Amino acid sequence: MNPVTREERHWFLHCLAQGLYEYMGAAAPPIPVEGLLQHPPDVYRDDFGVVDMYSTLWDATFARPPNGRGSVFVRIDLTPAERRLALARELLSALITSRHGRAMGLVQLLMADLKDSAEYFARCLAVPEPLLQAFRRREGKQADLAEAFCIPGGAARLRWEDSPA
Amino acid sequence: MSMQALNRLVARSIVDPTVLQAFGSGHIGQVLGELDFSPEMRLTLSGIEAGSWTEFAVQAYRTVKASEKPAVRIELPSPLEGLMQEQEQKRSDYGQVA
Numbered sequence: 001m002n003p004v005t006r007e008e009r010h011w012f013l014h015c016l017a018q019g020l021y022e023y024m025g026a027a028a029p030p031i032p033v034e035g036l037l038q039h040p041p042d043v044y045r046d047d048f049g050v051v052d053m054y055s056t057l058w059d060a061t062f063a064r065p066p067n068g069r070g071s072v073f074v075r076i077d078l079t080p081a082e083r084r085l086a087l088a089r090e091l092l093s094a095l096i097t098s099r100h101g102r103a104m105g106l107v108q109l110l111m112a113d114l115k116d117s118a119e120y121f122a123r124c125l126a127v128p129e130p131l132l133q134a135f136r137r138r139e140g141k142q143a144d145l146a147e148a149f150c151i152p153g154g155a156a157r158l159r160w161e162d163s164p165a
Numbered sequence: 166m167s168m169q170a171l172n173r174l175v176a177r178s179i180v181d182p183t184v185l186q187a188f189g190s191g192h193i194g195q196v197l198g199e200l201d202f203s204p205e206m207r208l209t210l211s212g213i214e215a216g217s218w219t220e221f222a223v224q225a226y227r228t229v230k231a232s233e234k235p236a237v238r239i240e241l242p243s244p245l246e247g248l249m250q251e252q253e254q255k256r257s258d259y260g261q262v263a
Contacts, residue, residue: 002220008227012219015172015175016175016176016179018172018176019176020180022180095179100182103189103218104178104185105216106219108219
């Protein structure tokens, strides 16, 4: 694959997040990311899952046994905001390694910058563009974004800055 | 308009396998026909040769973006040109006096 710029990669991830948001049909925040993992689109049926774990090593991680059903293993003691963002972030790994994701070529596009891609994708999914624009139209402030969408403050700040006013 | 249509197409591709099937079988033009692309853009995008859907998407993004970029040119008059015009004017004024 030819070199792809960060801006192009982010555009693509933004579109993916938008597609999943439209699939969920969430009319208001917070976005039910865990529900998406448990009830994904048909093309990912039996592909994803969520497993609660006790761990001190990571907040969440995705694992897929060879030819098996993948799961996000998530630390049980995260706050709801941390859990939402961690699940959204790991959802990208689930998509990339799924049969449909591999057929799309997600591995070639996203694996080289997986951390940046996953974090950007998670912010776009947890704060979808239409809801962010609606939040802004209602005079919503950056300081209130984290609470409104139930995501950590740092991620909310980055999402606010990512999106044109 | 084309960028919005492309955004919708890529968004749809993550949940709708028919997009990928159409691309894989060389019939992406049919899917593009369902979206709000101009006939010329549809033709251009249909002609993109890519080894994967993501490669197609990125090439399509570049194509659409290039077509939508307004040809902005800041055409300020050269300061020299301005002085020359002033001189010409003066000259012609003198000419009229003379």
